[in-house]
Amino acid sequence: MTVHTQPVAEAPDPRSFGLPVVEDGSIPAELRSLVSRVHDLIDVVANTGADRETLAEAAAVVEDLTGRLDVDRRQIGTMVERTMSDGTTEYGTITNIVSGDTSPVAPPLFLERVPGGLRGEVTLNTIYQGPPGLAHGGWVAALLDQAVGSASAVETSPGLTAKLEVNYRRPTPLFTPLEVIGRVDRTEGRKVFVSGEIRAHGEVTAEATALMIRVQIPE
Numbered sequence: 001m002t003v004h005t006q007p008v009a010e011a012p013d014p015r016s017f018g019l020p021v022v023e024d025g026s027i028p029a030e031l032r033s034l035v036s037r038v039h040d041l042i043d044v045v046a047n048t049g050a051d052r053e054t055l056a057e058a059a060a061v062v063e064d065l066t067g068r069l070d071v072d073r074r075q076i077g078t079m080v081e082r083t084m085s086d087g088t089t090e091y092g093t094i095t096n097i098v099s100g101d102t103s104p105v106a107p108p109l110f111l112e113r114v115p116g117g118l119r120g121e122v123t124l125n126t127i128y129q130g131p132p133g134l135a136h137g138g139w140v141a142a143l144l145d146q147a148v149g150s151a152s153a154v155e156t157s158p159g160l161t162a163k164l165e166v167n168y169r170r171p172t173p174l175f176t177p178l179e180v181i182g183r184v185d186r187t188e189g190r191k192v193f194v195s196g197e198i199r200a201h202g203e204v205t206a207e208a209t210a211l212m213i214r215v216q217i218p219e
């Protein structure tokens with residue numbers, strides 16, 4: 001059994017899998033602003049008490065905008081290349097629902113390298129509500145999957161989640177800064193054993209262990 005947490009391979013270039021890559025600096029500020037405005041719109045629409053006339057007007061405006069924006073769609077699987085704070089290059093799927101630069105649904109969770117793994121902070125609004133005032137358990141799992149999957153990708157090489165076990169210790173609150181952590185515990189060939197947790201006010205609300213299977217790099 002091989003046990004280590006140091007990189008075991010160079011990060012593969014997604015282009016070698018036939019995936020298009022864009023640099024994060026090339027995403028227009030106007031698109032980032034639009035993504036943020038639409039994120040706010042989703043939250044507002046989910047909670048609005050506006051009158052019927054305003055709702056009908058808004059639906060027509062949004063329908064018109066949807067038509068205008070539905071041009072030159074990106075290829076499915078488009079990746080973003082970014083330089084992390086420690087200078088290393090990493091890739092992520094541009095519409096990743098947890099972390100994607102162009103996903104208006106993403107909270108978004110951005111992770112950075114820290115001693116021992118990856119760490120990010122995120123505050124969830126009512127888009128992610130399950131029980132009243134609390135994060136949906138599926139979204140808690142999604143945050144943890146992203147954190148442990150990214151830790152595995154950064155510390156070893158990218159892979160897919162084969163198994164994810166989540167322990168929900170306490171309710172995860174909305175509108176509260178959450179600390180999300182992922183780390184590699186050990187590797188065994190293509191198997192990467194990972195773990196992570198979410199904390200609110202310093203207390204663990206959920207923790208996960210998972211098994212990632214590293215993708216085979218084409219020759």
Ligand SMILES: CCCCCCCCCCCCCCCC(=O)SCCNC(=O)CCNC(=O)[C@H](O)C(C)(C)COP(=O)(O)OP(=O)(O)OC[C@H]1O[C@@H](n2cnc3c(N)ncnc32)[C@H](O)[C@@H]1OP(=O)(O)O
Pocket residue numbers: 012013014017091092093145146147149150153158159160161162163189190191211213215
């Ligand atoms: C390209 C560049 C892009 C860069 C990109 C960067 C992205 C950087 C951030 C990503 C962050 C994303 C975070 C979200 C991650 C998801 O959301 S992934 C999506 C959800 N997961 C899936 O859809 C996976 C579906 N499952 C599968 O495709 C396949 O079962 C798997 C997991 C790929 C494994 O299949 P396989 O490659 O054929 O592997 P296989 O030979 O069967 O097994 C290999 C070993 O693992 C063991 N194993 C496999 N499955 C299991 C299991 N469930 N339980 C226990 N053991 C297992 C086997 O027993 C075997 O063990 P050994 O015999 O070697 O001891």
